[in-house]
Amino acid sequence: MPNVDHLLKQTCEWLKGTGSNSDIVVSSRIRLARNLTDLPFSHWASKKQARESLDRLSEATGSADMLKNSLVIRMAEIDDVDKQFLLERHLISREHIVEPEFKSVIIGDKEVINIMINEEDHLRIQILQSGFNLQECWRIASRLDDTLQRKTKFAFSPEWGYFTACPTNTGTGLRASVMLHLPALVMTKQISRVLQAITKLGMTARGLYGEGTEAEGNFFQISNQITLGSAEEDIIDNLERIIRQVIGHEENARRTLMKQNREMLQDKIWRANGTLRSAHIINTKETMSLLSMVRLGVDMGLIEDFDRRAVNELFILTQPAHLQKIEGRLLSSAQRDVKRAYLIRRRLEGR
Amino acid sequence: MNCDECGKNKATVHLTEIVNEQITKLNLCEACAKKKGSDAEQHFGIADLLAALSDVEAPSTASGASSSAAPKSRCSVCGMTYEDFKRIGRLGCAQCYATFHASLLPLLKRIHGSNQHLGKSPTPTASSKDLRASDRIREELEAAKQELQRAIKKEEFEEAATLRDKVKFLEKKLSEKKIREGMK
Numbered sequence: 001m002p003n004v005d006h007l008l009k010q011t012c013e014w015l016k017g018t019g020s021n022s023d024i025v026v027s028s029r030i031r032l033a034r035n036l037t038d039l040p041f042s043h044w045a046s047k048k049q050a051r052e053s054l055d056r057l058s059e060a061t062g063s064a065d066m067l068k069n070s071l072v073i074r075m076a077e078i079d080d081v082d083k084q085f086l087l088e089r090h091l092i093s094r095e096h097i098v099e100p101e102f103k104s105v106i107i108g109d110k111e112v113i114n115i116m117i118n119e120e121d122h123l124r125i126q127i128l129q130s131g132f133n134l135q136e137c138w139r140i141a142s143r144l145d146d147t148l149q150r151k152t153k154f155a156f157s158p159e160w161g162y163f164t165a166c167p168t169n170t171g172t173g174l175r176a177s178v179m180l181h182l183p184a185l186v187m188t189k190q191i192s193r194v195l196q197a198i199t200k201l202g203m204t205a206r207g208l209y210g211e212g213t214e215a216e217g218n219f220f221q222i223s224n225q226i227t228l229g230s231a232e233e234d235i236i237d238n239l240e241r242i243i244r245q246v247i248g249h250e251e252n253a254r255r256t257l258m259k260q261n262r263e264m265l266q267d268k269i270w271r272a273n274g275t276l277r278s279a280h281i282i283n284t285k286e287t288m289s290l291l292s293m294v295r296l297g298v299d300m301g302l303i304e305d306f307d308r309r310a311v312n313e314l315f316i317l318t319q320p321a322h323l324q325k326i327e328g329r330l331l332s333s334a335q336r337d338v339k340r341a342y343l344i345r346r347r348l349e350g351r
Numbered sequence: 352m353n354c355d356e357c358g359k360n361k362a363t364v365h366l367t368e369i370v371n372e373q374i375t376k377l378n379l380c381e382a383c384a385k386k387k388g389s390d391a392e393q394h395f396g397i398a399d400l401l402a403a404l405s406d407v408e409a410p411s412t413a414s415g416a417s418s419s420a421a422p423k424s425r426c427s428v429c430g431m432t433y434e435d436f437k438r439i440g441r442l443g444c445a446q447c448y449a450t451f452h453a454s455l456l457p458l459l460k461r462i463h464g465s466n467q468h469l470g471k472s473p474t475p476t477a478s479s480k481d482l483r484a485s486d487r488i489r490e491e492l493e494a495a496k497q498e499l500q501r502a503i504k505k506e507e508f509e510e511a512a513t514l515r516d517k518v519k520f521l522e523k524k525l526s527e528k529k530i531r532e533g534m535k
């Protein structure tokens with residue numbers, strides 16, 4: 001039986017810290033929602049119907065060339081730590097963890113492609129890339145969508161586009177989102193103004209782990225809200241323009257900090273670096289905020305002895321389920337804090 | 352104006368909550384708004400939003416005709432009622448979109464500012480994939496105009512009205528697109 005352990009040994013594509021604007025844009029994501037024409041949406045389906053949609057979509061995805069050698073995981077067959085582990089890697093949603101019966105996730109090579117079956121919609125195609133690269137995500141997503149719709153029929157009307165369980169996704173079923181690291185906008189207290197402007201332009205901003213989560217580590221996920229009435233390319237184009245402006249603001253804020261508050265900035269970055277290299281007990285929240293400062297130091301060329309990818313990896317490896325997978329056993333919260341501090345010290349020393 | 356929560360700081364955030372169709376307004380300072388924010392997001396889900404929106408937007412179908420046309424408001428394929436949808440915030444199946452068409456029309460318009468899909472479709476004609484977006488819209492526009500003429504001839508006025516809106520919408524899209532492509 002395939003298990004999630006081998007994911008632990010690889011760095012997923014989106015954490016690589018490469019691609020354009022990767023000093024500010026961590027990753028880009030495209031999600032497409034699709035549903036079968038003749039079965040109720042997942043939340044409204046009987047067990048028999050849920051089993052049928054799972055079987056049919058497993059078959060359709062199983063025979064797709066683009067998904068060759070993918071890892072297929074039935075949610076009912078893995079334990080809670082594994083579920084949390086997949087969530088921490090952005091491979092599944094919170095919704096996919098509740099009532100795991102008849103749900104599955106298909107994880108492609110390097111975790112670029114992943115597909116959830118029987119989440120809110122029958123099919124959720126997700127493409128992740130490192131850096132500011134929505135165009136490439138869209139190309140892959142659309143190609144995969146073309147492949148799958150040759151194998152099965154998706155619910156669609158020319159008037160309202162693709163039908164989705166929630167009317168907020170009707171139309172293109174497309175959610176384009178970009179994960180930004182915006183520490184300077186937070187430090188200069190401009191962030192709420194920027195986020196307000198984004199909301200007015202029909203986009204939404206959320207934290208690292210999506211809906212309802214706090215913006216820990218100064219990470220913000222910005223995505224389109226409107227899915228009906230604009231073609232996919234236009235939705236993406238529009239989001240890109242807005243993101244480019246946000247990037248510009250963050251760059252300005254970084255320059256201003258360097259010019260006007262250089263000592264304060266360096267102090268924060270080097271103290272964070274020092275704490276992470278010395279701490280023997282550290283919780284997730286403190287880790288996130290200190291790593292954010294270290295990442296800023298790396299991005300601004302102040303810290304030179306390790307790279308962005310190493311910092312990116314630490315953000316994920318220090319999450320609770322990742323620590324327990326690395327250790328190979330369940331750990332209490334207090335044990336995790338010790339293990340986390342140990343892992344960070346070793347990694348920052350380059351071991 | 353001072354914050355309703357702590358009474359000390361100046362209120363800069365004005366929050367409108369809809370709980371059980373009762374609207375309450377809160378004036379909060381930034382710190383209290385932050386505290387409140389996480390709670391608000393929890394219970395102010397999409398279901399509440401939809402319930403509030405659809406009540407405002409579709410009073411005639413909801414109250415006026417519902418008692419006499421009760422069977423119609425249940426989806427024949429999955430059995431979902433419009434009440435279910437308002438409670439859950441999600442539709443039951445693809446057919447629900449046809450069953451609740453009249454109520455969804457204003458709702459989708461409210462959510463997306465539009466009632467007409469543009470973009471990908473499951474069976475693209477071989478040529479349309481390579482066309483520029485403006486050409487694709489132009490094609491759609493021509494088709495809609497022809498359908499409109501046909502509907503008028505047949506005196507299918509309800510359909511004609513929908514088609515007229517579609518033509519208007521596409522014309523607007525096309526001119527926007529042209530301006531953009533001109534700029535590129």
